[in-house]
Amino acid sequence: MPFFFLNPWFWLGALMVAAPIWLHLRRKRETNLVEFTGLRFLDDQPEPRRSPLRLRDLVLFALRVLALLALVAAFAWPYLRGANTAPVKESRVYILDNTLSHQANDGFTRDRDRVLSEVSKGPSDIQIAVIELTSVPRVVVSFGENREAAKQKLKELEPSYQRGSYLPAFRQANSLLGNSLGEQKRIILLGDNQENQWTENVNSPPFLRNVDIELPKISALALPNLSLSEPRVQRIFLGDKSLVNFTVKLRHAGEAKTANIVLRANEQVIFNRAVELEKQPETILLQAQWEADPAAWLRGDVSVDGTPDALAGDNRVFFSLAPVVEGKVALLAQSQYLRLALSPEVMRGQWATRVLDPTKLAAELAGSEDADVLVVESNYLQSGDARKLLWRYVTNGRGVLLLVNRVTPSISGCLRDLGFEAEGTVSMEKGGAERFQFVYSNHPIFHPFLSPDYGSLMDVKVSKYVQIKGSQAMPLIFSEKGAGLFFQGTKFPGKLFVAAFGLDREHTSWPVDQTFVPFLDLTLQTARAEDPTPTTFEPAEISKIQLPVGSAVKEVSLRDERQVLSRAPVEQGRTQVRMPEKPGVYSLTYDDGTQVEKMFSVNPSPKESQLAYVDAPEALKVWRVNLPPGTVNAAAVAARGKLSLSGILQQHWWWWMVVGGLAALMLEMALADIKRERV
Amino acid sequence: MATATQTLSERFDPKMLAALEGLDFKARYVMEGFLSGLHNSPFHGFSVEFSDYRNYQPGDDLRHLDWRLYARSDRLCIKRYMQETNARFYVVCDTSASMKYQGGAAWGSKLECAKVLAAALTWFLLKQNDAAGMVTLSGESEVPEYIRASQRPNQFGLMLRQLESLRATGGASLSLLLEQTIRLVHRRSVILFFSDLLEPSDEVARGFKQLSFHGHEVIIFQVLDRDETEFPFTESRLFEDLETGVRRMVTPAAARASYLARFNAFMEAHLELFRSLEMTHCVVHTDENPWRALALFLAERKRLK
Numbered sequence: 001m002p003f004f005f006l007n008p009w010f011w012l013g014a015l016m017v018a019a020p021i022w023l024h025l026r027r028k029r030e031t032n033l034v035e036f037t038g039l040r041f042l043d044d045q046p047e048p049r050r051s052p053l054r055l056r057d058l059v060l061f062a063l064r065v066l067a068l069l070a071l072v073a074a075f076a077w078p079y080l081r082g083a084n085t086a087p088v089k090e091s092r093v094y095i096l097d098n099t100l101s102h103q104a105n106d107g108f109t110r111d112r113d114r115v116l117s118e119v120s121k122g123p124s125d126i127q128i129a130v131i132e133l134t135s136v137p138r139v140v141v142s143f144g145e146n147r148e149a150a151k152q153k154l155k156e157l158e159p160s161y162q163r164g165s166y167l168p169a170f171r172q173a174n175s176l177l178g179n180s181l182g183e184q185k186r187i188i189l190l191g192d193n194q195e196n197q198w199t200e201n202v203n204s205p206p207f208l209r210n211v212d213i214e215l216p217k218i219s220a221l222a223l224p225n226l227s228l229s230e231p232r233v234q235r236i237f238l239g240d241k242s243l244v245n246f247t248v249k250l251r252h253a254g255e256a257k258t259a260n261i262v263l264r265a266n267e268q269v270i271f272n273r274a275v276e277l278e279k280q281p282e283t284i285l286l287q288a289q290w291e292a293d294p295a296a297w298l299r300g301d302v303s304v305d306g307t308p309d310a311l312a313g314d315n316r317v318f319f320s321l322a323p324v325v326e327g328k329v330a331l332l333a334q335s336q337y338l339r340l341a342l343s344p345e346v347m348r349g350q351w352a353t354r355v356l357d358p359t360k361l362a363a364e365l366a367g368s369e370d371a372d373v374l375v376v377e378s379n380y381l382q383s384g385d386a387r388k389l390l391w392r393y394v395t396n397g398r399g400v401l402l403l404v405n406r407v408t409p410s411i412s413g414c415l416r417d418l419g420f421e422a423e424g425t426v427s428m429e430k431g432g433a434e435r436f437q438f439v440y441s442n443h444p445i446f447h448p449f450l451s452p453d454y455g456s457l458m459d460v461k462v463s464k465y466v467q468i469k470g471s472q473a474m475p476l477i478f479s480e481k482g483a484g485l486f487f488q489g490t491k492f493p494g495k496l497f498v499a500a501f502g503l504d505r506e507h508t509s510w511p512v513d514q515t516f517v518p519f520l521d522l523t524l525q526t527a528r529a530e531d532p533t534p535t536t537f538e539p540a541e542i543s544k545i546q547l548p549v550g551s552a553v554k555e556v557s558l559r560d561e562r563q564v565l566s567r568a569p570v571e572q573g574r575t576q577v578r579m580p581e582k583p584g585v586y587s588l589t590y591d592d593g594t595q596v597e598k599m600f601s602v603n604p605s606p607k608e609s610q611l612a613y614v615d616a617p618e619a620l621k622v623w624r625v626n627l628p629p630g631t632v633n634a635a636a637v638a639a640r641g642k643l644s645l646s647g648i649l650q651q652h653w654w655w656w657m658v659v660g661g662l663a664a665l666m667l668e669m670a671l672a673d674i675k676r677e678r679v
Numbered sequence: 680m681a682t683a684t685q686t687l688s689e690r691f692d693p694k695m696l697a698a699l700e701g702l703d704f705k706a707r708y709v710m711e712g713f714l715s716g717l718h719n720s721p722f723h724g725f726s727v728e729f730s731d732y733r734n735y736q737p738g739d740d741l742r743h744l745d746w747r748l749y750a751r752s753d754r755l756c757i758k759r760y761m762q763e764t765n766a767r768f769y770v771v772c773d774t775s776a777s778m779k780y781q782g783g784a785a786w787g788s789k790l791e792c793a794k795v796l797a798a799a800l801t802w803f804l805l806k807q808n809d810a811a812g813m814v815t816l817s818g819e820s821e822v823p824e825y826i827r828a829s830q831r832p833n834q835f836g837l838m839l840r841q842l843e844s845l846r847a848t849g850g851a852s853l854s855l856l857l858e859q860t861i862r863l864v865h866r867r868s869v870i871l872f873f874s875d876l877l878e879p880s881d882e883v884a885r886g887f888k889q890l891s892f893h894g895h896e897v898i899i900f901q902v903l904d905r906d907e908t909e910f911p912f913t914e915s916r917l918f919e920d921l922e923t924g925v926r927r928m929v930t931p932a933a934a935r936a937s938y939l940a941r942f943n944a945f946m947e948a949h950l951e952l953f954r955s956l957e958m959t960h961c962v963v964h965t966d967e968n969p970w971r972a973l974a975l976f977l978a979e980r981k982r983l984k
Contacts, residue, residue, distance in 0.1 A: 032916055033916070033919055035780070037777040037780045037875065038938070039918060041938045042934060045918075045927040046927065047926060047927060
């Protein structure tokens, strides 16, 4: 708060200084005076005696002077920042990095002990504040806080698994220093200088002005580390078998040659064996499959063990999977293969299929019992009712699998409305059928096919297909000639999948391929409306949970295996839950019930596992305000004169002088009143 | 007349007058109360008088047709009238600082009293189709505020605004006011002079003489407070002159006799001056009914006719 005439403190000071003067002047008014007209007839009367300029009441005078001096001095005090009066030479903010990466080689514990030592032994003319860098930086110790209390708070800090960024911590430190008293201002980063923490905010505009920054010295540009990340789990049905397909990324940096992987699910060890790391890429995708009860929750974890490994906190990741709930399919297709694949004999427990009668679509339209997914062949779209039904599904957030086995002008128009352009039909003889050339394997439908157990999609042939271009769609399968064969529409809230061919032998060999039923199942699973609440979180992340419509739940509870960790009230069908700081699998229950409604897995951010460091971060140069030469001294002087409210109020002398001045004023007034009464 | 005045005095309420907001109301209160209280009003019969004839023109009001003349001479003639007198009156008001004095018994300051009287008289004069104007000095400046004598319908409002704006803030300015009056009022007029005359200057006497020399009739309303004429103070006090700021420590018991002697001598000197100049002089006290002054004025006006 610089000194200028709009400063309210200046006006308050001026008012207080003016008060005794006004009181003095007010009393100077004569009470015995008569204003008259005929003084010319009284000029023989004596003239009044003039008061000599002498002090008549020493006590009153002394009190007035004392009040004035005390008030003026009090207001001048914060501006007298010389060597004798400045109580604080340096204001120092420690940013204590408590992200997961800083646990490497016990970095956090070491730095916490250092701050404790500084707080204990630091001279009294150095102000110290400590900011803990986590996902949301927080001030652990503020300026002026009692040192014993500060030490206690620091001792209570535990290593966290969170991901944090340096930028907000530096901003907060800069803000603290802006309200500090020290002539010198310094930020000391007690962290690991992790490269990605510096680079992710390198484009932030400059904000650090007149602040010294001390960075940690790094011993190596990288540390060896084994870590697991991105666990992914899906259910797949092969015949009568209900399988779980699991993938996880193993990242290794350093000299580790082997790593032991242990996979547990529902308290059973699924997998326990060593993995060779030599000559392997830095990131390896591990995959596992096992049979699991589709009606039960699945929870588990996978861990890696090996040496050298500087960071143990990222060696274990958790996962969970909800039980299968039977879905509903509305089928409007002639394909016998499709009817068979969706029949209760094949899809019992997974999908209940209702075959729609093309002659009774009007009744279907009149009803309101939509299935989860509509599977329809394009030749039915010549009917207006079929088109209306399709439109209703895609606009209401339901899933649609559209098989384009025929194109007519009306069907082309319908496809155009859906964001596709049909450009003609390609048909080949039996020997010239095209195979799938490219499949988007990272898509949830095709991800499990990375495992050879489900067969190879590359064996599927297409002999007749419609050339489709999707302006608002993402192609997922291409033919050998580069034609798009399978698409996911992006125009509608509902998930729309479009195949450029019918699922019969006239068009493709897929219905008789072993990948067909898993593909159909995965497509239907992906197409059906999902629970919008994500199931994987980072530590301490906030989860917004939307409860089912009409739910009467008043409170949700987050639990681990043993106890309730937190409760949150439900307002208007929504609630907000803060995930625990420790990785693990946590369940959500409603009200006082114990039935698991949702299950969340909390895993650390994979970025924290990248133990690469920088010595002189570029970001810090960008964040600093570069002053032109010659302005440094002026800026330093300005900074010295710059004051803050908290700074002023923290000076005890200031308060005592204000109180003293006011007390002197009160005494003076009381004394003057007594004297006036006597007169 | 004496009985009527006495009755009127009983009806006069100084508190009422002081409570009235606005000079207009005060003037009407004073003047209308005064007129309605007169049993033998000297103003009855004021009307238009016959002047001459002119030939009848179609459209003329038949009420003004002289039927007798028609009967005699067989001519249709319209009677023409001339309004009665058109005397010019000028209100000249002193605004020196001494005029703001108000004693304990007064219903207003001397200036307020002068303003009410002047407004009442102006209202009356304009009602009687006389022309009224005004000369004053505005505040401490020596620039005069002059309103030319007129009998226009808005003249009363004009003068009333000017009177209301008067503030007793100037120093000794009586001689200057007289000088400006002589300079501004050229035609022979009646000067209604409102002042306390508490200004020791030979120039004041010279000013009155010059007014008389220029043929103006002057009626002087000397507004005084009872404190000034009787000096009723009892406690020893510090007295400060309103105009000069001179201070005196006065013990009234000892100073009263001397004060009254000197004050009376001063008044005598003025009376002598006004007698010699044949000017009408009326002392108005701020604690008494102003109707006495009005009665004097009306008597004097009759004389002037």
